[in-house]
Amino acid sequence: MNSEIEQIESFLQAQIAPLANKIDRQPQVLKLALQKIGDRSWLALKAAPELGGTGLSDADYLSLQIRMARASGALTFLQTQHQSAVAKLAQSQNKSLQQEFFPDVAQGKALIGVGFSHLRRRGVPMMQATQTPGGYLLTGKVPWITGYGFFTQFVLGATLPDGRELYGMLPLQNQSPELGGEIKLSKPMELIAMSATNTVSAEINQWFLTSDRLVAISPAGAIHALSRRNILNHGFFALGCAYAGLDILEAIAAKKQLEFLQESWQSLHGEVMQQEHKAIAALLNNHYPQQLQLRAAMINLAQRCSLAAVIASGGAANYLNSSAGRIYREALLFSVSGQTIDVIKASLNNLLRSG
Ligand SMILES: Cc1cc2nc3c(=O)[nH]c(=O)nc-3n(C[C@H](O)[C@H](O)[C@H](O)COP(=O)(O)OP(=O)(O)OC[C@H]3O[C@@H](n4cnc5c(N)ncnc54)[C@H](O)[C@@H]3O)c2cc1C
Numbered sequence: 001m002n003s004e005i006e007q008i009e010s011f012l013q014a015q016i017a018p019l020a021n022k023i024d025r026q027p028q029v030l031k032l033a034l035q036k037i038g039d040r041s042w043l044a045l046k047a048a049p050e051l052g053g054t055g056l057s058d059a060d061y062l063s064l065q066i067r068m069a070r071a072s073g074a075l076t077f078l079q080t081q082h083q084s085a086v087a088k089l090a091q092s093q094n095k096s097l098q099q100e101f102f103p104d105v106a107q108g109k110a111l112i113g114v115g116f117s118h119l120r121r122r123g124v125p126m127m128q129a130t131q132t133p134g135g136y137l138l139t140g141k142v143p144w145i146t147g148y149g150f151f152t153q154f155v156l157g158a159t160l161p162d163g164r165e166l167y168g169m170l171p172l173q174n175q176s177p178e179l180g181g182e183i184k185l186s187k188p189m190e191l192i193a194m195s196a197t198n199t200v201s202a203e204i205n206q207w208f209l210t211s212d213r214l215v216a217i218s219p220a221g222a223i224h225a226l227s228r229r230n231i232l233n234h235g236f237f238a239l240g241c242a243y244a245g246l247d248i249l250e251a252i253a254a255k256k257q258l259e260f261l262q263e264s265w266q267s268l269h270g271e272v273m274q275q276e277h278k279a280i281a282a283l284l285n286n287h288y289p290q291q292l293q294l295r296a297a298m299i300n301l302a303q304r305c306s307l308a309a310v311i312a313s314g315g316a317a318n319y320l321n322s323s324a325g326r327i328y329r330e331a332l333l334f335s336v337s338g339q340t341i342d343v344i345k346a347s348l349n350n351l352l353r354s355g
Contacts, residue, residue: 004054005064008042012071020072020244021321023196024330027149030196033075034150038108043082047090052103059280062236066276069240070247073330074194076237077337081146085112085155088167092215097169113147113172115202116157116165119223120340125159127204129166135210136166138181142202148172148188149198155215156204163220168209181207193329227340231291232279234338235298239279241334242272242298244327245305252312261312268305275301296346299335300354306331 015036022029037043046061047053056064068076086105089112092098104110118126118141127140138158145154154172157165175183182205188198246269253261279294309324310317317324335347 009067017071023072024074024326025196027196041106043108044086044106052106065236066240069237070243078197081113085114111151113151113154115142115145115154119157127158129158129160138207146197146199148200165218167215169213193333235295238298238302238334241330242301242305245309248309248324249312292346296350299347300350302331
């Protein structure tokens with residue numbers, strides 16, 4: 001195994017996992033955890049070394065996301081928004097914008113979020129862009145942006161009149177209309193999982209995106225093609241969550257000395273490991289129906305393993321600071337993140353079959 005990955009793994013186990021319940025609900029603890037990752041230059045893991053990134057392959061990056069989600073769902077979810085903004089920026093043709101952010105983004109000296117999942121929604125585009133001299137005017141609503149108070153900027157997705165997708169860099173702060181457009185952020189949402197990540201929505205009114213803040217313009221429907229190509233990706237968080245549930249189950253089995261708990265752990269652990277091997281192997285095969293089934297199976301494992309942790313923990317799983325309860329709530333979020341209509345259908349089919 002790559003030595004950098006080993007270092008990250010042992011860091012996660014020693015310094016992040018023990019704080020996971022606090023990281024889940026206390027933004028200041030989450031901030032310190034993110035900063036620790038930044039101090040080690042681990043916040044641009046896929047970006048090329050010339051840009052200051054780590055240059056990990058897809059398979060190494062995704063198997064690391066399993067380890068990270070096993071240690072802390074909230075930290076994984078927050079850093080993945082930044083890493084996906086960094087990936088967009090790394091592919092940008094806008095070299096001066098790239099220079100503004102690299103290599104600082106690897107060290108967390110510049111932190112960026114994303115707000116583009118609404119491009120997957122049907123119907124009238126939620127965020128519209130029109131070209132104007134010197135840039136673009138942006139108007140509409142952004143339903144989800146994670147990382148308020150952590151990220152200073154975010155990559156916004158908007159739709160041009162011809163259906164092409166525009167990605168631009170905007171401040172993740174309220175902006176009053178006098179300053180060339182308005183950005184109105186909601187308060188951080190009250191969420192059942194990972195509340196420390198400060199997810200907000202935004203209303204944007206006639207924001208003038210100057211051409212030098214343009215990250216990319218992609219063909220119409222590019223987000224759907226990307227979701228299809230990367231259909232497995234969000235499943236790796238779910239697998240990490242499944243392992244986290246099993247870690248609890250294993251600890252309780254050892255404590256309570258009940259054979260059936262140990263047997264349950266063994267059976268589920270075997271299944272999770274098998275799914276991990278299959279998913280890593282499937283990254284290369286580009287066989288969408290198989291990858292979709294694997295994604296749904298990984299979501300299903302997160303749900304079952306986190307529920308196993310809850311059941312084995314008994315009534316105590318209901319305490320707000322219970323690890324089992326937290327992991328169960330994380331499984332809910334990882335069941336819907338990066339969701340597409342195919343994922344909804346495949347996930348529900350799995351639930352119907354298990355009945
Ligand atoms: C806590 C939290 C934080 C998040 N943070 C971010 C963030 O920082 N940045 C970001 O970009 N996103 C973020 N998301 C969005 C997340 O990835 C989405 O939840 C996920 O993509 C599901 O989308 P939705 O609920 O917004 O859309 P939905 O409207 O439920 O759509 C989900 C999918 O189903 C399809 N669909 C729905 N209805 C139909 C229909 N009738 N016919 C055909 N297709 C249909 C849509 O096209 C879409 O592909 C966050 C979500 C949560 C819960």
